[in-house]
Amino acid sequence: xxxLIVLAAAVxxxxxxxxxxxxxxxxRGKAEEKRCVGCHSLTIIGSQRLSKTGWERxxxxxxxxxxxxxxxxxLMAYLVATYGDGKPMPKPTLSADASASK
Amino acid sequence: xxxxxxxxxxxxxLPEYLSTxxxxxxxFFVRQHLPRPRTSAETHKVEVGGLAANKLSLxxxxxxxxxxxxxxxxxxxxxxxxxxxxPKMPGLQWTKGAIGNAEWRGPRLADILAKARASTKAQxxxxxxxxxxxxxxxxxxxxxxxxxxxxxxTILALDMNGVPLPDLxxxxxxxxxxxxxxxxxxxxxxRIELADKMHTGFYMNPAYRYPKNPVAPGSAAKPEDLDVLExxxxxxxxxxxxxxxxxxxxxxxxxxxPAWAGEHNVARVDVxxxxxxxxxxxxxxxxxxxxxxxxxxxxxxxAKPGYYTLCCRATDTAGRTQPIEPAWNPSGYLWNAVDRVGxxxxx
Numbered sequence: 001x002x003x004l005i006v007l008a009a010a011v012x013x014x015x016x017x018x019x020x021x022x023x024x025x026x027x028r029g030k031a032e033e034k035r036c037v038g039c040h041s042l043t044i045i046g047s048q049r050l051s052k053t054g055w056e057r058x059x060x061x062x063x064x065x066x067x068x069x070x071x072x073x074x075l076m077a078y079l080v081a082t083y084g085d086g087k088p089m090p091k092p093t094l095s096a097d098a099s100a101s102k
Numbered sequence: 103x104x105x106x107x108x109x110x111x112x113x114x115x116l117p118e119y120l121s122t123x124x125x126x127x128x129x130f131f132v133r134q135h136l137p138r139p140r141t142s143a144e145t146h147k148v149e150v151g152g153l154a155a156n157k158l159s160l161x162x163x164x165x166x167x168x169x170x171x172x173x174x175x176x177x178x179x180x181x182x183x184x185x186x187x188x189p190k191m192p193g194l195q196w197t198k199g200a201i202g203n204a205e206w207r208g209p210r211l212a213d214i215l216a217k218a219r220a221s222t223k224a225q226x227x228x229x230x231x232x233x234x235x236x237x238x239x240x241x242x243x244x245x246x247x248x249x250x251x252x253x254x255x256t257i258l259a260l261d262m263n264g265v266p267l268p269d270l271x272x273x274x275x276x277x278x279x280x281x282x283x284x285x286x287x288x289x290x291x292x293r294i295e296l297a298d299k300m301h302t303g304f305y306m307n308p309a310y311r312y313p314k315n316p317v318a319p320g321s322a323a324k325p326e327d328l329d330v331l332e333x334x335x336x337x338x339x340x341x342x343x344x345x346x347x348x349x350x351x352x353x354x355x356x357x358x359x360p361a362w363a364g365e366h367n368v369a370r371v372d373v374x375x376x377x378x379x380x381x382x383x384x385x386x387x388x389x390x391x392x393x394x395x396x397x398x399x400x401x402x403x404x405a406k407p408g409y410y411t412l413c414c415r416a417t418d419t420a421g422r423t424q425p426i427e428p429a430w431n432p433s434g435y436l437w438n439a440v441d442r443v444g445x446x447x448x449x
Contacts, residue, residue, distance in 0.1 A: 039137075039236040044107040047195045058192050066237020085190060092197075093105040097128075098116055 022077065029078025032071045036062070043093065051085045052076070103129070106194050110134035111270065115199035121341035121358055123387060123397055124174075125202035127263055132270055133179050133200060135242050135305070139232035139290055143266060143274040148258070152228075152296035155219035162274050165260060168209035168217075173255045173278060174394040176203045176362045180283035180310060180331055183428075183437025189320045191434045198339050198441070203360065203395045206259035206278045211251045214258065214294070220248075224296035227251055229277050231290035240304035244288050245297070246279060250332075255280045255393060258291060280393035281365035283331050283435070285310045306330065312435050319430035331435060334364035336424060338371050338398060338416035339441035348446045355402045355445070361386070362395035363418035370417045371398035377411040378426075378440065384414070407449030415440045 036045060050058060055076060059069065069075060104114040111132045119129040143162045150158040179200035181193050194200075215227070226245040235241055250256055259267055259278045267273030272289025279286040285305065300306060311328035338361035349355050357375075361368045367389070372381040384400040404410065417423040424440045 039239060041107055041109045043105065044112070044194070047106060048192055049190050049195075050192060051189075054190075054192060065235070065239045089185065089195065095103045095105055095113070098103050 022081075025074050025077045026081050027078075028071055028074035029076070030082075032069065032075040033078060035070070036067065038067070039065070045079075046083060047090060048083055049085050049087055049089065050079075050083065052080050054085065055079045055083075103131075104197070104199065106196070110137045112194050114196055115202060117198050117339065117341050117359070118344060119341075120199060120202065120339075120360055121397065123203060123395070124263060125204055127204070127265065127268055127271065130177075130202040130204060130262075130271065131179070131200045133194070133284060134233070134289075136233040136235050136239065138269065139234070141232050141269070141274065141290055146274050146290075146292070148275060148291055148294065150214060150218040150294045150296075152294075153221040153224040153298065154215075154296050155221065156217065158214070158218050160214070162260065165209050165258060165275065168213050170207055170260075171210055171254070171257060172205055172207045173257055173259075173280060174203065174205045174391055175255070175278060175280040176201060176334075176360075176393065176395050177284050177287060178334055178337075178362075180285055180334075180435040181433070183439075184434035186437055186439065187319075187428075187430055187434045189430075191432060193434055200284070201360075203362075204263050205261075206257060207261040207264075208257045208259045208275070208278070210254060211256045211258065211277075212254065215251060215296075218296070220296050223298050224248060226297050226300050228293075228295040228297055228301045229288035229291055230293040230295070231272070231276075231288050232292045233290055242288070242305050243301050243303045244286055245301040245306055246277070246286060250279060250282070253280075281333050283310065283334060285331070300330075309433070310435075311433070313429070313431050316429040317431065323432055333366075334362075335428075335436045335438040336363040336366065336368070336416050336418040336420075336422040337361065337438040338368075338414045338424065340412065340414060340443045343412075343443060343445055345443040346446070347443070348448055349404070351404060351407050351447050351449045355404070357384070357400045357402055357412060357414070359398060359414060359441070360395040361398050361416040363416065363420070363422065365393070366418040366420040366422070367392055368396050368416055369419050372415050372417075373398075373400045373402075374413040374415075375402055375404070375410055377442075378413045381415070404447040407447050410445045410447060411442055412445060413440050413442050
């Protein structure tokens with residue numbers, strides 16, 4: 001029993017370490033995303049909800065079209081964590097005239 | 103407008119902007135693949151070349167000297183409603199409003215092709231606009247077959263709803279291909295190239311293609327099983343009431359919205375106020391010309407308080423009707439499910 005508890009504690013602290021590493025990776029990915037603005041704004045990225053495979057395909061397409069990604073691993077981690085297919089859709093952004101009419 | 107992207111501009115109309123026959127220019131959806139080019143009505147030229155005996159370079163003034171026709175027609179993005187497909191796919195996450203009806207005016211393509219003395223070998227014309235891709239992004243070029251270009255309603259629009267075509271909508275000149283997906287309606291047209299084969303660029307293949315036979319949701323389709331998208335689907339939706347509206351018992355509620363059917367005409371719109379269990383036929387505005395939409399209407403007097411699911415469903419002259427579940431397809435085109443809104447009636 002005791003051994004089990006020790007084991008569980010070890011697993012928990014390892015996963016929180018992993019969590020911190022993930023958070024740092026995701027932070028770097030967020031910075032990498034800012035470099036995606038050469039051809040379009042970031043809004044079109046944040047409105048997608050894609051699986052990991054979906055995001056891999058999307059990045060392949062962007063690279064084919066001339067996007068220069070320096071830190072792909074971090075960008076992927078950020079995209080999947082933030083705009084993964086399980087995430088709820090963002091609230092629509094309304095133009096000033098539309099919000100006025102609401 | 104709903105802002106899907108501010109650069110390049112991708113703007114969606116709110117459903118309540120779509121309750122009238124004509125959609126005003128500043129409430130009309132905008133969909134740009136590539137950054138908007140700079141041009142002007144004074145300097146713009148349309149070159150006509152390829153398989154034509156008489157190459158042309160036409161100014162906007164030259165185009166205005168040709169016989170002008172007015173074509174009221176719906177423009178709808180092939181991906182309108184994409185956000186409703188499951189599993190989701192990449193692309194603009196449009197809801198209902200990547201659609202509008204406007205009066206387009208300008209010369210017929212048939213007259214321009216006759217002036218250019220198009221060869222009988224020409225099967226397609228490739229339309230290119232002044233917009234260009236950044237980096238290695240492909241240029242936006244669309245091939246339209248001759249049979250559609252010879253149709254008397256296929257025009258180069260110079261005006262939209264009575265004013266010179268705004269540059270946000272492709273001014274000074276855009277192609278109007280009534281009944282077909284918005285991708286065919288090339289903006290800022292600068293070159294028309296007659297050819298014996300379809301253009302092979304990205305925006306003809308693999309983009310804007312649809313499976314010949316339905317595929318399982320989430321699966322890929324082989325390139326040879328995809329066809330170029332042409333005519334649009336039959337569709338109606340609620341412009342009003344908005345989803346999740348609250349109304350007071352005793353006040354009649356007007357249910358209304360547009361209905362259209364691509365290259366066919368709308369025959370009927372049915373509405374349900376009980377989630378599709380029973381249906382009633384709505385009234386339709388006088389038949390416009392083909393290719394434009396009709397406004398359907400039905401008065402509803404809820405009998406008691408509660409939450410109601412309202413549905414509308416159009417049927418066209420070809421016998422097509424809106425499905426409960428449109429066929430999933432890899433690019434998320436032609437969403438046309440029976441539309442629904444929820445209304446809470448308070449006693």
